[in-house]
Amino acid sequence: MYAPTTHLALPFFDDAHRDLAQRLSAWAPEQHVDESDDRAACHEWVRRLGAAGWLRYCVPAAHGGALERLDSRALVILRETLAFHSPLADFAFAMQGLGSGAITLAGTKQQQATYLAGVASGEKIAAFALSEANAGSDAGAMTTSAVQDGNTWRLSGEKTWISNGGMASFYCVFAKTDPAAGTRGITAFIVDADAPGLDASQHIHVMAPHPLATLTFNDCRVPASEQLGVVNGGFKLAMQTLDIFRASVAGAALGFARRALAEAVAHAKQRRMFGQTLADFQLTQAKLGEMAALVDAAALLTYRAAWLRDDGEKRGGVRVTAQAAMAKMAATENAQRVIDMALQMHGGLGVKVGTRVESLYRDIRSLRIYEGATEVQQLIIGKSVLQE
Ligand code: COS
Secondary structure (H helix, E strand, O other), X not given: OOOOOHHHHOOOOOXXXXXXXXXXXXXXXXXXXXXXXXXXXXXXXXXXHHHOOXXXXXXXXXXXXXXXXXXXXXXXXXXXXXXXXXXXXHHHHHHHHHHHHHHHHHOOHHHHHHHHHHHHHOOOOEEEEOOEOOEOOOHHHOOOEEEEEOOEEEEEEEEEEEEOOOOOOEEEEEEEOOHHHHHHHEEEEEEEOOOOOEEEEEEOOOOOOOOEEEEEEEXXXXXXXXXXXXXXXXXXXXXXXXXXXXXXXXXXXXXXXXXXXXXXXXXXHHOEEOOEEHHHOHHHHHHHHHHHHHHHHHHHHHHHHHHHHHHHHOOXXXXXXXXXXXXXXXXXXXXXXXXXXXHHHOHHHHHOOOOHHHHHHHHOHHHHOOOOOHHHHHHHHHHHHHHO
8 A cells, every 4th residue: 555645845845855755655565564563563664764764864974874964854754654654664664763862852962872872873872861760741850960070960760652662772761850949940961771770671662663762761870971051951951852752743633644544445445345335425425524624734744743843943942832732732632533433434344353443443542642642742732822
């Protein structure tokens, strides 16, 4: 099944995006990765995505990237197309970007040289470690601490829900350096997987399997040279990183929704009942109409958020927090509805393990939670509306 490309004619995109989408749409269906073991599959996806050059869109050109700087529209196209074919391929791609985004934004020349080229080639696997058991939506409430001790930082505490945990080569970790200062007392660090005192062996199993783990920092020593960005500037750095990648989460949700719609259309055209096809029923046509409109509404918000950020970058950068939040909220929520309708249309087949809509039904669920739950996005948008 091929991912649709007609939306690429929209003025949000330029010819480089269209070319990227065409090449990726031809490459992705040719990949047949055994996904029965999620960790082995993600290793394989990172290897293939690196070898084919797709991971180069996760870092800037100065460090082996495909484009001069991170391009939100390219990230959206990549995630949308990969998600259409394989949620794990999308996951493997996305984490290389999210896990190294803070280094691209705030890393020293030395840090960028050490990590980014490996991310682009797939030799290094990246991870982003912000959440804690009691600090998910309220990221500022984290308690993992970092204390300076001569030329090293000593990290203690626990991070959880860390994608690529136990698989990553390095983690961008956010820790409290001034516990009394709330969000203004957090600093970011690059922690190598083999850092003494780091344990990432506690894996977490979820309904749509992908690599996740809890990280324990037990007086974990990190050289001062691995401090990322300024002391106590970590919260803003985390939010700026999320601003870039939230629109791409919307892209992934869009890919899932487009796939569910395509599966529904294919099924409705061939399934016969009461002497006609499912597609001949007005009830089916109405549902497909609703699904298509939900997909397009999500697409427009997603492409707008990505375009606004890329356009703003040309002028030194603009804040697109609210627009990215709208895209993430609408695309993930709409995708859940579209997938549910596609599953219903499949009848009993829809809940049979191995049917694509069945796995999509599980795959979409976590996107409404991670990188800022729908409720957090509503809060961000609401605050912004009040400020206008
Ligand atoms: N870009 C730059 N700066 C930002 C920012 C952004 N997108 N968002 C917030 N900030 C800044 C604010 O300007 C504020 O700066 P000052 O201290 O100079 O005033 C500071 O960060 C704190 O902002 P705010 O008061 O809005 O923080 P809150 O603690 O109220 O948190 C939410 C805001 C809920 C939006 C934030 O905690 C959040 O996004 N949570 C979800 C986190 C998340 O996505 N978790 C999943 C982890 S990845 S799987």
